[in-house]
Amino acid sequence: MMTLLVRDLKLSVRAGGGALIGVLFFMTVVAVIPFGVGPDLNLLSRIGPAIVWIGALLSALLGLDRLFQTEREDGSLDLILMQEHPLVLTVLVKCLAHWIANCLPLVIASPLLGLFMNMSEVAIGAVALTLLVGSPALTFIGAVGAAVAVALPRGGLLVSILVLPLAIPVLIFGVSASYAAVEDPAPFMPPFLILSAITLFFAVLGPLGAALALRNGGD
Amino acid sequence: MTESLAITRFSDLANPTRFLSLAGRIIPWLAGLTLCLFAIGLYLSFTTEGDYQQGETVRIMYVHVPAAWLSMMCYTVMALSAIGTLVWRHPLADVSHKAAAPLGAAFTLIALATGSLWGKPMWGTWWVWDARLTSVFVLFLMYLGLIALNRAMDDPSKAARLSAVLILVGFVNIPIIKFSVEWWNTLHQPASVVRLDGPTIDPEFLIPLLVMAVAFTFLFFTLHLMAMRNEIWRRRVGAQRRMAARMAGRGT
Numbered sequence: 001m002m003t004l005l006v007r008d009l010k011l012s013v014r015a016g017g018g019a020l021i022g023v024l025f026f027m028t029v030v031a032v033i034p035f036g037v038g039p040d041l042n043l044l045s046r047i048g049p050a051i052v053w054i055g056a057l058l059s060a061l062l063g064l065d066r067l068f069q070t071e072r073e074d075g076s077l078d079l080i081l082m083q084e085h086p087l088v089l090t091v092l093v094k095c096l097a098h099w100i101a102n103c104l105p106l107v108i109a110s111p112l113l114g115l116f117m118n119m120s121e122v123a124i125g126a127v128a129l130t131l132l133v134g135s136p137a138l139t140f141i142g143a144v145g146a147a148v149a150v151a152l153p154r155g156g157l158l159v160s161i162l163v164l165p166l167a168i169p170v171l172i173f174g175v176s177a178s179y180a181a182v183e184d185p186a187p188f189m190p191p192f193l194i195l196s197a198i199t200l201f202f203a204v205l206g207p208l209g210a211a212l213a214l215r216n217g218g219d
Numbered sequence: 220m221t222e223s224l225a226i227t228r229f230s231d232l233a234n235p236t237r238f239l240s241l242a243g244r245i246i247p248w249l250a251g252l253t254l255c256l257f258a259i260g261l262y263l264s265f266t267t268e269g270d271y272q273q274g275e276t277v278r279i280m281y282v283h284v285p286a287a288w289l290s291m292m293c294y295t296v297m298a299l300s301a302i303g304t305l306v307w308r309h310p311l312a313d314v315s316h317k318a319a320a321p322l323g324a325a326f327t328l329i330a331l332a333t334g335s336l337w338g339k340p341m342w343g344t345w346w347v348w349d350a351r352l353t354s355v356f357v358l359f360l361m362y363l364g365l366i367a368l369n370r371a372m373d374d375p376s377k378a379a380r381l382s383a384v385l386i387l388v389g390f391v392n393i394p395i396i397k398f399s400v401e402w403w404n405t406l407h408q409p410a411s412v413v414r415l416d417g418p419t420i421d422p423e424f425l426i427p428l429l430v431m432a433v434a435f436t437f438l439f440f441t442l443h444l445m446a447m448r449n450e451i452w453r454r455r456v457g458a459q460r461r462m463a464a465r466m467a468g469r470g471t
Contacts, residue, residue, distance in 0.1 A: 162368065213381055217377060
């Protein structure tokens with residue numbers, strides 16, 4: 001399992017900078033917003049957490065179709081399907097590797113973008129923390145979509161369409177926790193705990209569904 | 220003994236020809252029953268008095284509430300069929316959830332559209348991002364995603380198995396829709412018909428509502444059976460076309 005994790009990490013770092021493209025896309029999305037709503041710093045600091053979250057959500061979706069696609073192209077997906085380890089565990093490890101390679105850079109980049117959006121220090125910290133806790137859920141949900149669409153020639157867009165509705169709860173609680181950290185009356189912990197619960201829930205359901213889809217989608 | 224008999228009956232239906240003959244016999248009756256129920260339901264819903272606060276707009280409820288119930292029931296039917304696809308490999312289950320997706324999307328769209336028409340005079344806005352409305356909108360998007368997935372795949376049995384996985388994962392949304400009005404106390408009113416301490420709605424409105432709900436349910440089953448029949452026929456036509464093409468290729 002560790003070997004698989006290391007292999008996936010190496011592949012994603014070396015094969016054409018996939019993680020870097022995710023971060024670039026994240027920065028571009030966030031940088032486009034001030035052009036759309038105007039450079040009003042007060043407004044930007046108010047909508048900042050939501051913008052950073054939406055940008056992270058979109059860029060997390062961007063790399064998802066690569067989760068199983070390359071394995072299918074070079075045939076190693078069949079080897080993974082045939083090995084003795086439970087497929088669910090393998091999928092879980094692949095998700096973790098994908099998260100470390102693609103979502104963790106987003107979490108690290110988010111404080112910088114928070115500065116661009118004129119957010120307060122507390123808000124920046126809250127957004128980074130909620131992204132750290134919430135983004136694994138996005139990867140786990142996306143794994144199901146990626147496994148379903150792996151057999152399709154161009155499944156990338158379809159993955160996003162299938163996955164986005166399921167990712168909405170993550171977005172809701174992530175953003176509400178970030179706002180609760182800044183605004184006084186609302187407590188921070190309840191939405192944050194629900195967000196953690198969603199992540200844990202999908203950590204179970206996502207790999208199960210993805211493994212089922214991979215088994216059924218094999219040729 | 221009876222149980223094994225029931226199982227044989229059920230697996231008898233796996234033969235599409237038997238299903239087609241059964242469907243052919245049932246569909247006219249179901250359609251007739253649906254028409255009668257709709258006649259009664261529409262008559263009742265237009266002859267009852269309007270609400271003292273809401274006036275005539277309360278009649279929107281007789282379409283809105285059954286359509287919303289049906290949008291959730293349709294997804295439940297699809298989830299059951301998805302289990303049938305994955306566990307028993309029942310060939311009709313594949314057809315069933317594929318045929319149900321457009322119906323579910325249509326019912327959800329009706330619920331959303333009538334809800335928005337009702338919301339304009341009552342709440343003063345076409346749309347709010349309330350928990351119930353948002354989760355139903357998510358349901359609508361999931362139906363559309365499933366239809367898109369089914370269209371994108373060439374092989375029908377593979378498409379059925381993959382969309383079955385997705386249907387089961389998406390089923391988490393159904394309890395969220397059901398309990399959204401209780402967990403988040405927002406603009407949409409909580410359940411007033413199906414609750415433990417009996418309905419809190421006046422019988423004058425309840426009876427037409429229930430008749431309309433039963434009518435909508437029968438409408439769903441009629442349309443579902445017809446859509447399944449069409450899907451089987453479509454697959455047969457496809458198979459025969461392929462066979463004819465092969466024969467023609469051999470002939471030259």
